[in-house]
Amino acid sequence: MSSITLQNVTQTYTRRDDAQVVLRDVSLSVETGEFLCVIGPSGCGKSTLLELMAGLERPSRGQVLVDGRVIEGPGRGRGVVFQQYALMPWLTALGNVEFGLAAAGYSRRVRRQRALEFLDLVGLAEYASRHPDELSGGMKQRVAIARSLAISPDILLMDEPFGALDPETRETLQDELLRLWRATGHTVVFITHDIDEALYLGRRVMVMARGPGRVAAVIDVPFADRPAGADVRTLPRFIELRQQLRGMLHDRGGDAHGHL
Amino acid sequence: MATSESVRTMARPAGRIASPRAARGAAYPAVVALKYGTMPALLILIWEIAPRLNLVSPVFFPPFSVVAHTAWSLLLSGVLPRHAMASVGRAGAGLMLATALAVPLGVGISASRLLSDMLSPVLEAFRNTSPLALLPAFTLVLGIGEVSKVTMVVYATFWPILLNTIAGVRGVDRVLVKAGRAMGLSRVQLVTRIVLPAAMPTIFTGIRLAMSAAFLVLIAAEMNGARAGLGFFVNSAQANFQIPEMYSGILALSAVGLFFNGALVLLGRRIGVLRKSVAP
Numbered sequence: 001m002s003s004i005t006l007q008n009v010t011q012t013y014t015r016r017d018d019a020q021v022v023l024r025d026v027s028l029s030v031e032t033g034e035f036l037c038v039i040g041p042s043g044c045g046k047s048t049l050l051e052l053m054a055g056l057e058r059p060s061r062g063q064v065l066v067d068g069r070v071i072e073g074p075g076r077g078r079g080v081v082f083q084q085y086a087l088m089p090w091l092t093a094l095g096n097v098e099f100g101l102a103a104a105g106y107s108r109r110v111r112r113q114r115a116l117e118f119l120d121l122v123g124l125a126e127y128a129s130r131h132p133d134e135l136s137g138g139m140k141q142r143v144a145i146a147r148s149l150a151i152s153p154d155i156l157l158m159d160e161p162f163g164a165l166d167p168e169t170r171e172t173l174q175d176e177l178l179r180l181w182r183a184t185g186h187t188v189v190f191i192t193h194d195i196d197e198a199l200y201l202g203r204r205v206m207v208m209a210r211g212p213g214r215v216a217a218v219i220d221v222p223f224a225d226r227p228a229g230a231d232v233r234t235l236p237r238f239i240e241l242r243q244q245l246r247g248m249l250h251d252r253g254g255d256a257h258g259h260l
Numbered sequence: 261m262a263t264s265e266s267v268r269t270m271a272r273p274a275g276r277i278a279s280p281r282a283a284r285g286a287a288y289p290a291v292v293a294l295k296y297g298t299m300p301a302l303l304i305l306i307w308e309i310a311p312r313l314n315l316v317s318p319v320f321f322p323p324f325s326v327v328a329h330t331a332w333s334l335l336l337s338g339v340l341p342r343h344a345m346a347s348v349g350r351a352g353a354g355l356m357l358a359t360a361l362a363v364p365l366g367v368g369i370s371a372s373r374l375l376s377d378m379l380s381p382v383l384e385a386f387r388n389t390s391p392l393a394l395l396p397a398f399t400l401v402l403g404i405g406e407v408s409k410v411t412m413v414v415y416a417t418f419w420p421i422l423l424n425t426i427a428g429v430r431g432v433d434r435v436l437v438k439a440g441r442a443m444g445l446s447r448v449q450l451v452t453r454i455v456l457p458a459a460m461p462t463i464f465t466g467i468r469l470a471m472s473a474a475f476l477v478l479i480a481a482e483m484n485g486a487r488a489g490l491g492f493f494v495n496s497a498q499a500n501f502q503i504p505e506m507y508s509g510i511l512a513l514s515a516v517g518l519f520f521n522g523a524l525v526l527l528g529r530r531i532g533v534l535r536k537s538v539a540p
Binding site: 054055056073074075076078079080082084086088089090099100103104151 | 433435436438439440441442443444445449453454457458460
């Protein structure tokens with residue numbers, strides 16, 4: 001298991017002589033086994049933040065450290081789940097999980113068995129031979145999660161993974177993710193633009209503001225000891241926090257369209 | 261995961277599994293035969309009757325039965341198979357060579373802005389130069405042997421494969437590549453394991469287009485000078501006023517074309533780049 005730290009990370013993109021600051025001086029520490037949700041208006045650089053942690057981008061300034069070591073690029077210790085699922089359309093569900101295992105260097109011999117195990121873990125054992133276009137959005141994201149978990153990452157990085165799902169499926173997957181997290185104890189960084197989702201899943205919620213992207217606040221979520229399956233969404237404290245977060249997001253550059 | 265959600269998601273239809281058309285076909289073969297067989301049968305009937313009623317000259321356009329009879333004996337005597345094999349060998353060799361050249365170049369052009377900018381004026385010029393216009397030049401430089409014919413095929417088939425490779429690679433979903441990078445794949449692995457398989461349906465379409473181009477220029481080249489091949493056969497039959505033979509050669513060409521397209525489609529389905537819905 002691993003912790004992940006960002007030290008004074010600034011990310012700048014240069015396009016046509018025009019330097020754009022996407023993230024300014026972001027510092028953040030995610031402890032081993034923690035579930036951190038990152039929330040912010042669109043354009044606040046939260047996806048960039050995740051790509052920096054994944055090693056897909058190099059920070060313009062500052063450092064990204066995993067277990068105290070500066071990362072040089074993607075590593076098999078970190079699994080990434082994308083909103084668009086990113087499943088290979090020419091492979092079956094099983095093939096997609098095996099693909100991740102092959103990339104991580106698992107031998108041919110153990111791949112099949114392990115892939116089946118993890119498809120079973122996300123409840124898709126019967127759909128192993130289906131192609132992505134024969135699966136619903138929720139099922140596709142389960143396959144993607146199985147693919148990420150199968151390589152036993154220490155850190156799971158999730159970029160709005162349930163953003164494209166209908167509310168019902170989203171809630172089911174949120175509960176499943178919490179169950180898996182409790183069972184495995186991964187460190188999870190979960191990007192979302194949904195306040196309820198952030199409060200429901202995260203043990204801490206980091207609120208970002210934009211123009212340029214920066215950390216606005218970090219809030220501890222006090223529902224850590226709830227029993228599995230208990231719905232905290234109706235608790236007065238939850239509603240209070242929701243109002244508080246909504247206020248923050250509006251103050252600090254929420255969408256003009258009232259997106260948040 | 262929770263059974264309730266599995267059941268709910270299961271309710272979504274799974275496109276490829278239960279095609280109603282396949283189900284109907286299995287149930288009523290007679291309906292399928294009628295649906296697909298009516299137009300061909302009608303055409304053959306017109307071909308048979310029109311010359312017999314002197315609507316067209318039976319000398320220049322003999323009835324179907326006469327052509328079929330000639331074609332059958334040419335088939336049995338081995339004349340048609342020999343010429344067909346000559347053509348198929350040239351087209352196949354050219355197509356394979358062109359694929360081997362165009363796919364890597366296409367990947368390179370899509371990957372490198374510089375390469376793309378440097379090559380695009382030349383490629384545009386060549387692409388818009390009909391291979392048939394170059395036929396005399398190829399014959400002059402390379403003679404009338406196999407080399408010039410295979411070169412013609414390579415030239416004609418190179419462009420559709422190259423352009424489709426470029427389009428296919430450019431069309432690859434960026435998030436797949438990103439996912440591959442996050443999994444720790446190297447640049448070469450990204451190309452071989454993600455970009456090429458993802459672009460394969462488009463590349464394959466290019467190969468199918470290339471195949472018709474291959475036969476088009478090959479027949480022209482064979483008519484221009486050859487000792488074997490269906491193009492040579494059709495041309496010499498016409499010159500010798502062996503009209504049923506000429507039509508037999510044309511029929512054989514259609515058959516070869518149909519056969520190869522069908523074989524490519526089957527191959528595509530087999531290796532999974534074509535969906536079942538693609539008509540053969």
